[in-house]
Amino acid sequence: MQLLSADELTMRYPGGVLALDGLTLELEPGLIGLVGANGAGKSTFIKILLGLLRPTAGRATVLGLDPSAEPIEVRQRIGYLPEHDCLPTDVSAADFITHMARMSGLPRASARERAAEMLRHVGLYEARYRTMDGYSTGMKQRVKLAQSLVHDPQLLMLDEPTNGLDPAGRDQMLELIRRTGHRFGISVLVSSHLLGEIERVCDHLIAIDGGRLVRSARIGAFTAQTAALAVEVDHGAGQLRAWLTAAGLNVEDDGKGGLLVPLADDGLAYDLVRDGATELGLPLVRLQRTRHQLQDLFRATGGRVPVGSGAAHTQEPS
C-alpha cells in the first residue's frame, strides 16, 4: 500500500514565499528520512500532509486519503511531533498525554493506560507525575514523541525530533525512532537538516531543496556510489586538480582547499594521486579514504549543502 504521495505540490505563503515548488513523489511504508536545509520546505510539506495547511496547487495523499478533503480522517491515523516547543509547563506528563489521547478519541481509562505505556516506552515512567516545567530538553522531546504515539497511529511525522538535544540525547532519540519504526510496524517520516542522523535510522530518503525534490531513493543507493579519496597538498591544489582531471578523474573541491577524488573498486585513484603529486613536485599532506555521505547528493545536483555536524564526512583510516 502506498504511504504517501505528492503530485506537483506547490505552496506559496500569503507573503509571497514559495515554500514548495511542484514537489512530486511517492513513498512506500517504512522509515523515511526527509532532509533539506532550513527553509527547504520540510515543515511545510509535513503540515500539508497533516491538513494543517492547504496547498496552493497540486495534491497530496496520506494513506490513500487527501488531507485537504478529509483532514480528520487523516489526522486520526497520524502522530505529529512539531519542531518547536509545544508542551504546557504546569501539568504532569501523565496528565498531559492522557488529555492528548482523549483529544484523539480514546476513552478516559484507555487514555490513561496508553499514556502510562507510552511514557514508559520513551523512558519517562518514573518522572511522569512531575510537572513538565522541570523537564530537560531531552525529556520534553520524549514527551512530544509519546504524545505523537499515544493514539497508535499508522504514520508518525517527526519534524526535527533531535533539535536541541545533546549527543547522548540525540542518540537515544534516534534509537527510539528506529525501534518505533522497525519493531512497532509504524511508518515514520522524520525530517532533519542533519544527513548523518537520517542515514542512521532510515531506510529511505527524500531530499528536498528550494521546495523541489532533489532525490528519493533507498539509503543504500546513496551510500554505495560515494566512496572518495580526500587529498590535500600544501600548495598547488589547482595544478593537481588539472592533472588528475586530465588523467580522467572527476575531481571536486571539498570546499576547504582540498580535493575529493572518486574512488573506484580498482583503487587506481591512489596511484594517480601519487603519480600526479610526484610529477608536479607537490608536498602531499593528506591522503585519506572518506565515505561520501548524503550531503554529496546535494553537491551532485547543485543544491545547497545542509550544514551540521551529522553531515560531515566520516573519516576512515586509510
Next chain:
Amino acid sequence: MLEPAKTETGTIYDIGYQHYDGARLGRPYAVWSLFVHGLASVFALGRGLRAGLIPLVLGAAAILPAAFQALATAYTDGLIELFTYSNYFISLSMVFAFFCASRAPELMSADQRTRTLVLYFARALHREDYVLAKVLALITGVLLLTATPLLILFSGHVFSSTDLWAAFREEAPLLVPIFGSSLVMALMMGTVSAAIASFTPRRSLAAAAVLGYFMLSKVVAEILTESINGSWTQWMELLDPINALGGFADWVFETDPALSQYLGADVSGQRFGIACLGYVILASAALVARYRKVAT
C-alpha cells in the same frame, strides 16, 4: 528519569508495544473532553491550592453578597435590600470582570504561549471545535457565577416567607428572567473576554486587556455620551458592555423605569437586548477569525 549513561537504551524501554484496538470515540467526544478540561481549568481544579486561590476568592466575592442579602431578607423581613435580581450583576460587575480577566487568558492564551495549539489541530478536531469547547467552558464557568447568586436571592425570598409554597408560586415566574439574564451575562462576558484574550499568547497581557476593556469602555461611553448631543447619545451608552447588561437586567426583570438608571420613558429595553446579542455575535466572529488565522 532513567539514567541513560548507566543503562543501555535498548533494554530499558523495550518491553513491547501494544497496538491499540479499543474504541475511538471521535470528534464529539474530543470536543466534550476539551470542554470538561476547560471547565476544570476555569476553576483551576486539580491545579493545586495556589492556582485555585484566584477563582476561589473571586467566586466567593461573586456569590457571598447574595448569601448575605438572602439572610438579611429573611431576618429583616425585606427591610434591607441592597441587592436585587436586576442590580446584582451591575453592583458586582467588577468582580465578574476580574473573574473573566483571570480565567479567559488561562483558557485562550496559555495554549498559544506554550504553542500546544498545534497538537490539538493535528488531532481529530477542527479549529472551530477547539474554539467552541474552550469558549463554552468559559461561558459555563461564568454562568455558574452569575446564576448561583440570583438563585440564592430567590431562595432568600422564598424561605423568608412563612408559607413556603405560596411564596414559591409567587416568585417562580422570576426563574425565567433569572436564568435568562444570567445566561446572557455569561454569554456576553464569556465570549467578549475570550475573544480579547485569544489575541495574545501572553497571559498577563491578556488579563490586562480584558480588564482594561471592561473599565475603559465605561469611560469612553461616558465621555461620548456627554460630548455628543442628540438622539445618538442613548446608543453611545451601549458601547459599555456592562451598561448594556445592566439595562438588559432591568428590562427582563421589569424594573420600574422611575427606579432604573438605564430605562427611561423614552428608552426601551429591547435595545439592551439587541446590544448584548451584538456583542456576542461580534466576539464570536472575532474568535472564529482569530483561530482560522492563528499561527501554529
